[in-house]
Amino acid sequence: MMKQSNWRVSGMLALACVLAAAGGCSGGETKQTQDNPAAAAGSSKPLSIQMFAGLYNDAPDMNNAYWAEWQKKTNSKLTVEWVPAGDLNTKLDLLLASGDLPEVVAVPDFKRPTLISAIKNGAFWDLTPFLGDFSKYPNLKNNTVKDAFKYRMVDGKIYSLPGSRSRVDIGIKMRKDWLDKLNIPEPATLDEYEAALRKIADGDPDGNGKKDTLGLIGNGVIINDGDTAFAAAFGAVEPTYNAEGGLIYTNLTPQYSDMVAWFRKLYEEGALAKEFSVMKRTQAEELFKTGRAASYARSIWWDKEWENEIAKTGQPNPTIVNLTLKGPKGYAIDLAIGGGGGFLISKKVPEAKVKQLLDYFEMTASKEISDFSYYGLPDVHYKVVDGQKVLTDQGIKEVNTTSKGVGVLAYEKWGKVISASGNKAYNDAKIKEVEKYDEIGLVDPFRYLISDSWINVWSKYENEWRANVTKAIVGQISMDEYRSFVDKINNLPETKTAYKEFAEHYKTFK
Incomplete structure (x- = not known):
């Protein structure tokens, strides 16, 4: 088709x-x-x-x-x-x-x-x-x-x-009207965000009489478009070097593993949708724009269109806000190149x-x-x-x-950021909502770094790594087992060679 x-x-x-x-x-x-x-x-x-x-x-x-x-x-x-x-x-x-x-x-x-x-x-x-x-x-x-x-x-x-x-592209979205309805302040930190997700998932913000509202949704490794944004909050997109001076791949840094542990906690608490690992992008989008979920990470320009779609479900005055969340080692803001x-x-x-x-x-x-x-x-x-x-x-x-x-x-x-479905006042307000992103957000260096050796390493282990991320989050393996798997990859001779190549390439961009 x-x-x-x-x-x-x-x-x-x-x-x-x-x-x-x-x-x-x-x-x-x-x-x-x-x-x-x-x-x-x-x-x-x-x-x-x-x-x-x-x-x-x-x-x-x-x-x-x-x-x-x-x-x-x-x-x-x-x-x-x-x-x-x-x-x-x-x-x-x-x-x-x-x-x-x-x-x-x-x-x-x-x-x-x-x-x-x-x-x-x-x-x-x-x-x-x-x-x-x-x-x-x-x-x-x-x-x-x-x-x-x-x-x-x-x-x-x-x-x-x-x-x-x-x-400035991806925003971690949240239903502001639901926050207001449940008297929850707009989250400014990851801890506050986690607490807000729990309260929304345990509540009935859409007023249908059921506790069936989802917290954070997405698809892919964890939540796909928002993975790197949350990783930035844990410091994973900051250049991280191993003992030999090699530049460690973002997804295999200790900070990224800390993020996986945090998602495991969200999953245990019901704040991360149980279906996250099998959800398609189209399914996630449909859930959010039909008023079933509290939070989703996608391009900011969707906001007005999705507010209009949510309104068709009968939910009054739906409002989407893109959060500026402070994590333990940075802001949850992922900048594109x-x-x-x-x-x-x-x-x-x-x-x-x-x-x-x-x-x-x-x-x-x-x-x-x-x-x-x-x-x-x-x-x-x-x-x-x-x-x-x-x-x-x-x-x-x-x-x-x-x-x-x-x-x-x-x-x-x-x-x-600007929505072609919104008027000037709406878009001016949306720009103001995220105007600091370009200043405080970070670009993942692995968006542009190349290593010949890494091509062979990652082609062998990427699928297994993805599977282990899911297993760690849903509790099928312990975090210690997950970290041991990451250590195994990081300690391979070919991986260390790749990390040295990444470090050399990174020097050309300083």
């Missing part, structure tokens, strides 16, 4: 597409599309692009108003295999192992070990000589977050283009088409295309209310996270 069409075309057909779309690769046209991206539309046959990308909403109709206009503005014809977010890394690993790659692979994590291995094995184009000094690609140079290309280098070369996004995802071009793509694809991505990084990706078409997807673009019902359906997944986009400081 997710697959729009088959990308496995013959070599002759692929060549024909390239020849038909040839031309328009000069620096002059790049400058023209920088000033007015739409000017390129209709100037030549649309560029056919086969892409693998993440699905974060319902599968889109590529012929709807939004996608028709995107393809018109970028003079492209997209054939996308949309992969549900919860399955994305698994499907990516299978795709890389098969070697049967589409022209463009969009990834959520450009430093995933299996991806780095594929890069080193020649699966993708080295874009460094194409990009050069970026004189032909001013949007990619000037409209992306600082150091976007430095972060993503592999052996000093650029293989991926950034999916440029806000550094402003472009954690990336776009890679398969080495099977002819060189002439690589240049055309780079022109496409240069166009998507323009202010005009980026603004369109957030709001769509006037009067169709949004209306202007008090100077703020506010999405219509059609806009809410068609303009979303998924619709931003096929282009680089220009960097927006509050791009993952």
Whole structure:
């Protein structure tokens, strides 16, 4: 159902597409599309692009108003295999192992070990000589977050283009209206947060006469999007070195183990949903936006839309707040690097088409295309209310996270905070709610560090580690057993070699 069409075309057909779309690769046209991206539309046959990308909403109709206009503005014809977010890394690993790659692979994590291995094995184009000094690609140079290309280098070369996004992204959400109803002050520390979750889970904040409200929900290792935020509160994203001077991987630090122990306590108290380990992202989202759960960690820009959805259940005046929680060793705030995802071009793509694809991505990084990706078409997807673009019902359906997944986009400081469903007053208040995040939050250094040795280590132990995290939280193994497992990995000779490589790479960013 997710697959729009088959990308496995013959070599002759692929060549024909390239020849038909040839031309328009000069620096002059790049400058023209920088000033007015739409000017390129209709100037030549649309560029056919086969892409693998993440699905974060319902599968889109590529012929709807939004996608028709995107393809018109970028003079492209997209054939996308949309992969549900919860399955994305698994499907990516299978795709890389098969070697049967589409022209463009969009990834959520450009430093995933299996991806780095594929890069080193020649699966993708080295874009460094194409990009050069970026004189032909001013949007990619000037409209992306600082150091976007430095972060993503592999052996000093650029293989991926950034999916440029806000550094302030994930918020640990809580139902403020429920806190008020139960006379619970807004939590400012992890201890207060834990106590609030217990009271909400033991109470009846939705007024249905049942004690069936869930506390913290999520999916993935623990709660997925919020894992690193909570880890930051325990000091796990601060550089931690072993006795040999190697930089320990975030998830295997003693501080991360302390966080696992804390989640174990939440689970025992009923503050962490019992189903956390088997819950899909779509299920977690549905539980929260139907008013079943107290807390969830996701992008801040969802708040207004989800408040509107909760209101449909009959719960009066639902209000979501993103907390600023102080932990024992820091704040529970996880900053992105402003472009954690990336776009890679398969080495099977002819060189002439690589240049055309780079022109496409240069166009998507323009202010005009980026603004369109957030709001769509006037009067169709949004209306202007008090100077703020506010999405219509059609806009809410068609303009979303998924619709931003096929282009680089220009960097927006509050791009993952401002809700296109909210008015100016709402969004001003939301920015004020999280305005300190960029100052007191931290970036996990392992979002950009690379170690050749680590690729082999983590590919062997990641799944077992994930399983042991769950076992430790639900009480199937003791915390001592969990820590012993972590120590076993950390003391492997190949792990210590990897940690030294991480430490050396980290020095280049200081």
